[in-house]
Amino acid sequence: xxxxxxxxxxxxxxxxxxxxxxxxxxxxxxxxxxxxxxxxxxxxxxxxxxxxxxxxxxxxxxxxxxxxxxxxxxxxxxxxxxxxxxxxxxxxxxxxxxxxxxxxxxxxxxxxxxxxxxxxxxxxxxxxxxxxxxxxxxxxxxxxxxxxxxxxxxxxxxxxxxxxxxxxxxxxxxxxxxxxxxxxxxxxxxxxxxxxxxxxxxxxxxxxxxxxxxxxxxxxxxxxxxxxxxxxxxxxxxxxxxxxxxxxxxxxxxxxxxxxxxxxxxxxxxxxxxxxxxxxxxxxxxxxxxxxxxxxxxxxxxxxxxxxxxxxxxxxxxxxxxxxxxxxxxxxxxxxxxxxxxxxxx
Numbered sequence: 568x569x570x571x572x573x574x575x576x577x578x579x580x581x582x583x584x585x586x587x588x589x590x591x592x593x594x595x596x597x598x599x600x601x602x603x604x605x606x607x608x609x610x611x612x613x614x615x616x617x618x619x620x621x622x623x624x625x626x627x628x629x630x631x632x633x634x635x636x637x638x639x640x641x642x643x644x645x646x647x648x649x650x651x652x653x654x655x656x657x658x659x660x661x662x663x664x665x666x667x668x669x670x671x672x673x674x675x676x677x678x679x680x681x682x683x684x685x686x687x688x689x690x691x692x693x694x695x696x697x698x699x700x701x702x703x704x705x706x707x708x709x710x711x712x713x714x715x716x717x718x719x720x721x722x723x724x725x726x727x728x729x730x731x732x733x734x735x736x737x738x739x740x741x742x743x744x745x746x747x748x749x750x751x752x753x754x755x756x757x758x759x760x761x762x763x764x765x766x767x768x769x770x771x772x773x774x775x776x777x778x779x780x781x782x783x784x785x786x787x788x789x790x791x792x793x794x795x796x797x798x799x800x801x802x803x804x805x806x807x808x809x810x811x812x813x814x815x816x817x818x819x820x821x822x823x824x825x826x827x828x829x830x831x832x833x834x835x836x837x838x839x840x841x842x843x844x845x846x847x848x849x850x851x852x853x854x855x856x857x858x859x860x861x862x863x864x865x866x867x868x869x870x871x872x873x874x875x876x877x878x879x880x881x882x883x884x885x886x887x888x889x890x891x892x893x894x895x896x897x898x899x900x901x902x903x904x905x906x907x908x909x910x911x912x913x
Contacts, residue, residue, distance in 0.1 A: 589613055596620040604628065612636050612656065624648035635659050635680070642681075647672035653698075658682040670695045682706055682726075691715040705729055705749075714738040728752060728772075740764040751775055757891075758782055773798065774882070780891045780910075783856070786873050792880040801870050801889040801910070855895035857902055862895040869894050871907050 583603050590613040600606075601622040609626065612635040619634075623645050630651050636659035644666035646652070653675055662684040670692045678701040686707040694715035702719075703726035710731045717738035725742070728751040735750075740761025745768055752775040762768075763784035772794040779801050852861040856869065872887040892907060894900045900909065 584608065586610070596623065598622065601625040607631070609633070619643040619645045621645060627651060630654065632656070640664075641666045642669045644669050649673065650675065652676055654678045656680045657684070658703075660684055662686060665690045665692070668692075674698060677701065679703070689713055689716060694718040697721070700724065702726070712736065717741045720744060723747070723767075725749070735759050735762070737761045743767065746770065748772075758785075760784070763788060780870055780889045783871075783890050783892060785890055786876065786888060790876070790879050793875065793885075794882045795885065796882045853893050853895075855899055856892035856907065857894055857899035860895060867894040867897065867900055868892075868910050869900070869907050870910055873906075 583606055585608040586603065586606060587608075587610040588597070589610055593611065593614040593616060596611065596616055596619060598620070599622075600609075600620065604625055604627070606626050606629055608631045609629060610631075610633045612633045614637050616634065616637040617639065619639075623629075626649060628651050629649050631654040632646075632649065632652060633654075633656040635656045639657065639660040639662055641662055642657060642665040646655070647668050647670070650672050652673060655673070655676060655678065658680045659682070662681065663686060670690070674695065674697050676696050677698055679696065679699060680703045682703055682705045684704075684707050686704065687710055689704075689709070689712060691713050692715075693713065696719060698721055699719050700721050701724045702716075702722060703724075705726050705728040707730050709727065710733065712727070712732070712735065714736040717736060718741060720741070721744060722742055723744050724747040725745060726747075726749045728749050730753050732750065732753040732755055734755060735758065737759045738761065739759055740763075742765060745765050747770040748762075748765075748768060749770070749772045751772050755773065755776040755778060757778060758773070758781060760782040763782055766789065768788055769790060770792045771788070771790055772792070774794050775797040778795070778798045851863060853863070854861055856871070869892040871890045871892050873890060875881050875885060875888050894907075
């Protein structure tokens with residue numbers, strides 16, 4: 568049946584630009600595709616196709632391929648030959664994995680739609696999709712995303728709704744052109760501090776996660792829309808606090824001295840550069856929200872409540888945003904302002 572449907576297109580030869588075989592109950596890709604070397608758009612959605620035929624490698628001028636709502640179980644390796652491909656729709660299949668080298672030749676791909684599949688992870692090779700601007704992986708089973716995804720510097724929209732994500736990599740800060748980030752209905756407990764570096768982010772939706780507190784600097788994002796309903800955000804409620812003594816370890820005392828008293832060009836700091844283990848420890852420094860000095864051990868986690876920007880379109884009834892703040896000692900905490908609160912350990 569598929570072959571009969573292709574007869575007219577094949578007669579057009581290299582002049583045929585578009586072939587649409589939508590909802591024809593096709594169980595395999597039609598033979599004869601290799602004769603359509605000038606094809607630009609191939610629409611095979613809403614069929615029963617389980618795999619891609621090797622002949623598709625001849626469609627080097629193809630710019631849009633729609634295989635949505637079929638029976639594919641992987642992102643096929645044959646796609647690597649489609650050097651001109653810009654839009655790829657693979658939604659509504661049974662995709663669990665990427666075939667090896669599937670991303671190799673798709674350096675011109677701009678849009679990738681993988682909604683409604685069975686993906687639990689993405690391969691690091693996704694970073695090879697250098698031109699990718701729009702990536703949608705809604706309604707899958709993702710439990711994490713690789714840090715390599717954050718190397719896609721042209722990415723402007725990232726849709727990860729209805730997955731099982733528990734966190735985002737700190738490298739998310741590298742997505743400098745990201746404008747829309749959708750994370751609805753995951754299991755995310757906290758957002759990385761790097762998200763505050765996304766200067767072009769305009770829409771952020773974290774509704775339906777388990778986020779209690781947001782990273783410091785979050786209020787400075789230039790958002791237009793921010794949605795956070797159905798998250799257990801911290802509320803400002805009084806509790807009795809137990810004062811404790813400030814007892815520091817020798818490592819903490821030494822680290823604080825080096826971090827706060829010695830200049831970056833001093834001899835000790837130059838010596839530290841020769842010891843990767845020490846350098847790694849120092850790189851984990853944190854800044855006290857009260858005195859501004861650096862420390863290593865998380866001494867006291869606090870929350871500051873700030874009003875959302877008036878420029879944001881926000882979730883209903885969101886009056887205050889809880890921001891995470893760290894304090895280096897109880898001595899500093901006792902000097903805190905009225906808008907900084909310790910977090911009660913339940």
